[in-house]
Amino acid sequence: MAAAAASTQLKYQSGFGNEFSSEALPGALPEGQNNPKTCPYGLYAEQLSGTHFTAPRVANRRSWLYRIRPSVTHEPFHPVNFPNESLTADFTAGTVTPNQLRWRPFPVPPEPVDWVRGLFTLCGAGRASTKEGFAVHVYAANQSMDNSALANADGDFLIVPQQGALRLKTEFGLLDVAPGEIAVIPRGVRFAVVLHNGAARGYVLEVFQGHFALPDLGPIGANGLANPRDFLHPVAWYEDIEGLSYSVLHKLEGHLFVAAQSFSPFNVVAWHGNYVPYKYDLARFCPMNAVAFDHPDPSIFTVLTVPSYTQGAPPTADFVIFPPRWLVAEHTFRPPYYHRNCASEFMGLIKGQYEAKQDGGFLPGGASLHLCMTPHGPDTATFERAAGMADLGAAEGPAHLGHETLAFMFETTAIPRITPAALSCPCVDRDYYKCWVGLKSHFDPTSGPNMTSHPKIQEAGAAKATGSTAAADGTASAGNGSLLSG
Ligand SMILES: O=C(O)Cc1cc(O)ccc1O
Numbered sequence: 001m002a003a004a005a006a007s008t009q010l011k012y013q014s015g016f017g018n019e020f021s022s023e024a025l026p027g028a029l030p031e032g033q034n035n036p037k038t039c040p041y042g043l044y045a046e047q048l049s050g051t052h053f054t055a056p057r058v059a060n061r062r063s064w065l066y067r068i069r070p071s072v073t074h075e076p077f078h079p080v081n082f083p084n085e086s087l088t089a090d091f092t093a094g095t096v097t098p099n100q101l102r103w104r105p106f107p108v109p110p111e112p113v114d115w116v117r118g119l120f121t122l123c124g125a126g127r128a129s130t131k132e133g134f135a136v137h138v139y140a141a142n143q144s145m146d147n148s149a150l151a152n153a154d155g156d157f158l159i160v161p162q163q164g165a166l167r168l169k170t171e172f173g174l175l176d177v178a179p180g181e182i183a184v185i186p187r188g189v190r191f192a193v194v195l196h197n198g199a200a201r202g203y204v205l206e207v208f209q210g211h212f213a214l215p216d217l218g219p220i221g222a223n224g225l226a227n228p229r230d231f232l233h234p235v236a237w238y239e240d241i242e243g244l245s246y247s248v249l250h251k252l253e254g255h256l257f258v259a260a261q262s263f264s265p266f267n268v269v270a271w272h273g274n275y276v277p278y279k280y281d282l283a284r285f286c287p288m289n290a291v292a293f294d295h296p297d298p299s300i301f302t303v304l305t306v307p308s309y310t311q312g313a314p315p316t317a318d319f320v321i322f323p324p325r326w327l328v329a330e331h332t333f334r335p336p337y338y339h340r341n342c343a344s345e346f347m348g349l350i351k352g353q354y355e356a357k358q359d360g361g362f363l364p365g366g367a368s369l370h371l372c373m374t375p376h377g378p379d380t381a382t383f384e385r386a387a388g389m390a391d392l393g394a395a396e397g398p399a400h401l402g403h404e405t406l407a408f409m410f411e412t413t414a415i416p417r418i419t420p421a422a423l424s425c426p427c428v429d430r431d432y433y434k435c436w437v438g439l440k441s442h443f444d445p446t447s448g449p450n451m452t453s454h455p456k457i458q459e460a461g462a463a464k465a466t467g468s469t470a471a472a473d474g475t476a477s478a479g480n481g482s483l484l485s486g
């Protein structure tokens with residue numbers, strides 16, 4: 001009998017990287033050993049490993065699944081005739097450009113398409129064959145994956161829904177993931193995407209190496225940003241369905257294969273381990289930010305990171321969000337600064353308006369991409385407003401970046417190459433560069449230094465002009481420009 005898939009609130013187990021365990025039938029987990037001669041309830045034992053066997057203990061990932069029939073029972077795999085220009089896991093060829101790129105929202109096609117067939121690769125680096133690099137996809141689907149499941153042998157998926165709630169049926173159990181939440185499906189885990197309320201659209205970061213981890217917090221201390229207990233893992237859930245034709249899809253080096261089998265692959269009655277899919281509600285993220293002045297680097301908002309193999313080397317990828325929060329920095333240009341970064345930045349918008357773009361061109365379901373050293377930053381309207389250049393009500397007091405905004409970034413060390421399909425896609429916004437063309441010179445050599453900067457510096461400048469060096473606290477100090485020179 002199938003254990004009922006509750007349509008109401010699902011149960012979860014909380015934590016990050018722990019050893020979890022769950023059984024849908026009492027006593028289904030073997031006691032004290034992984035593979036007894038016979039398992040409780042006549043189940044088959046199967047290991048799923050997510051790291052090489054000898055990976056250091058801190059990084060080692062594997063789970064044990066106790067299932068009605070093992071995964072190996074299926075007809076041979078055959079290549080799926082997939083529109084192969086839309087899905088790739090090899091970026092050794094691919095286009096780079098120093099131009100800023102932006103895509104308007106990717107439409108959900110009118111014809112029936114499920115989550116797998118709705119995947120569309122925009123860019124990536126490295127290749128799955130050598131387990132190096134990553135891919136960035138978007139998905140747009142209007143059909144549930146009925147009687148089919150996917151295992152991705154190429155890497156871990158981080159799924160960022162933008163529109164439409166998803167139920168992820170996995171071998172480990174069920175996850176309900178709505179826009180504003182994310183899910184991670186580790187390499188090899190079989191899953192099916194069921195649409196909860198109509199068409200679905202979102203973003204996917206696929207990493208060919210390593211696994212998502214929580215960033216170290218350094219001087220922040222033991223708490224803050226994404227807290228481990230807010231990551232939710234499924235409880236065991238199974239369906240004992242035989243006699244149907246089930247399609248098991250397998251993605252290997254970006255190619256899709258399919259095998260038929262006569263039973264549901266969601267037949268795991270119990271499991272234990274630390275290699276498990278999970279979800280996280282981005283509203284649980286506890287942001288840290290400037291409480292005096294200046295704009296911190298966006299790494300302050302890292303939710304998850306994929307550390308590199310080499311200690312001290314930059315991460316393969318970071319998942320960063322720009323959550324609702326109070327902006328309180330004084331005498332500060334509050335939006336993102338203008339910049340050219342060593343890293344490359346793919347951005348998406350889940351809802352609302354992004355703080356650096358007011359031109360209406362960066363919309364929920366769309367995307368932008370700025371490769372290594374490509375200049376970018378706030379558009380003209382954002383600059384004029386935040387710098388007080390236009391009479392648009394620049395706020396100097398606390399201002400709330402409303403609850404109706406949620407943008408994110410996949411920040412990567414390796415330089416992403418863009419797929420031909422993404423570059424020729426009708427969603428490409430060929431006018432993106434125009435959002436900065438209006439930035440005019442405000443240079444006035446007669447206006448004097450430090451027009452709007454740190455008040456202590458202004459005071460020091462004024463004191464210098466009048467021949468005194470009184471500091472802000474009223475004490476006199478020797479020398480000149482001491483606050484400037486530090
Ligand atoms: O480009 C962007 O909008 C992302 C970003 C945000 C920020 O607050 C600082 C730097 C940065 O790259």
Ligand SMILES: [Fe+2]
Pocket residue numbers: 339341345370376
């Ligand atoms: Fe940026």
